[in-house]
């Protein structure tokens with residue numbers, strides 16, 4: 307076959323065209339990753355507006371490798387101060403609220419002794435109008451003491467806790483802050499009665515005490531006396547600042563609401579929730595809604611109430627603001643970073659950088675070579691799932707501290723999935739990553755029991771139908787109810803006819819935009835609540851516990867094996883043994899039999915493995 311010059315020239319041109327197109331396409335994609343074209347949805351302002359944070363868990367440096375959450379606490383302070391100015395200029399009110407859980411989840415908070423000693427002063431730079439306590443302020447006495455001595459002192463009058471108390475050295479219990487607050491807002495002069503509540507948490511340290519919401523309502527006269535002292539004609543709005551999941555499957559808010567409605571049949575009530583780490587907004591009735599604002603400085607929650615209208619849809623708005631500068635500047639309506647920054651905000655950002663350097667948080671202590679490892683973006687059986695990685699690669703490398711400890715040939719190591727808090731990213735494994743992935747200082751313990759019993763424990767702790775049918779293991783509700791709260795809220799449904807919200811959603815979804823991965827929240831108002839439209843990520847189910855089994859085939863069920871687990875879940879293990887009718891030899895309690903196995907934490911083993 308013969309080719310003339312024109313054919314050859316055309317082939318070369320086509321080839322060059324393909325190369326040029328491929329290169330252009332690559333650049334285009336890189337550009338989009340860094341400059342996603344997404345229209346940020348505006349905030350709707352009302353007579354009274356709220357900025358809400360919850361479950362920050364020490365993430366005040368922001369997310370250093372995730373653009374969507376790249377703002378730090380200094381930026382957040384500039385943001386809220388800009389919004390306060392807008393509110394004041396327009397004669398509207400804006401209140402800042404935090405729902406607790408400020409420890410455990412980030413190096414900035416957890417590398418110090420006591421944990422939080424450097425992070426809390428940074429948190430305290432924000433001018434919160436109301437705040438309350440989370441369960442992470444109650445695991446360790448030193449954290450409760452910080453709340454009592456530092457935060458309550460600093461936020462005097464604004465720190466509310468209606469069902470949590472602190473034990474003084476002389477043994478008397480005193481409220482963490484105040485049980486309630488009655489106040490008038492600065493601009494609209496609205497009269498507000500507010501309370502602070504924690505869910506029915508039972509793992510508090512012995513210098514504190516939690517009374518369930520139901521117990522407070524039913525058996526502590528002060529609560530109903532307070533409601534009577536502030537009758538409906540003297541209250542424009544009730545504010546409930548809680549560390550309680552707002553989802554319908556968690557009954558505590560709903561019991562509280564039923565009682566409040568007996569006293570205030572049509573007063574407006576706004577709930578703020580936390581603990582299950584999700585974005586959520588619930589409509590309780592025509593005049594009552596609840597907002598929950600995610601976790602880990604990924605989200606700033608916004609809700610507003612327009613008091614002038616009789617129309618429900620015009621009365622309420624909610625937005626989940628991504629914790630980044632684009633969103634902050636957009637909502638503050640200031641395009642230049644220099645004009646957006648406030649002196650205080652810039653100083654707090656500097657303090658964060660200084661503190662991170664001082665604590666050497668960016669120091670690499672290992673390297674994650676192969677890939678990212680996700681908590682629930684991939685199924686648990688996937689090699690990129692962090693629990694798959696931990697059970698297959700990390701747990702089998704655990705070795706006891708004491709070489710004289712009696713050990714057996716076979717062992718099962720169980721971890722509660724709640725002890726792993728964040729995805730593990732490919733690249734340098736820093737001192738910070740260590741606490742991000744798993745912040746807890748739990749000890750490994752060992753129980754030596756027959757293999758036939760040991761192998762049934764993980765399935766039993768994960769069998770929710772079994773757990774639902776039988777007595778709940780002590781403290782188990784901490785984990786499994788929390789997971790239910792996460793799951794069910796995603797598919798919560800409106801109790802009022804809110805179809806118009808969805809029409810709006812459909813209209814907008816026709817606009818073809820390249821979206822980044824992130825939250826797409828389905829709540830009672832539809833799914834346009836996230837300020838930044840995202841491509842939704844899939845969240846696969848994760849069990850309560852996972853294990854690594856080093857068990858030989860062919861050995862008898864009577865063979866004694868070592869069951870190794872964190873002391874944090876000891877009560878769950880003892881519950882499971884009880885369900886299996888296995889009694890530890892008489893006269894000796896579990897404390898005697900479960901021996902300390904290892905002091906080295908899982909997060910240090912990850913470093914050694916290098917992934």
Ligand SMILES: O=c1ccn([C@@H]2O[C@H](COP(=O)(O)O)[C@@H](O)[C@H]2O)c(=O)[nH]1
Nearest residue numbers: 407441581722724725746748784785874
């Ligand atoms: O020492 C500990 C303390 C807690 N956990 C896990 O944390 C969750 C509670 O976290 P929230 O932020 O309050 O949701 C608890 O259910 C445990 O899974 C732990 O593993 N060790």
Ligand SMILES: [Zn+2]
Nearest residue numbers: 361407581583
């Ligand atoms: Zn939390």
Ligand SMILES: [Zn+2]
Nearest residue numbers: 407440441581
């Ligand atoms: Zn919590």
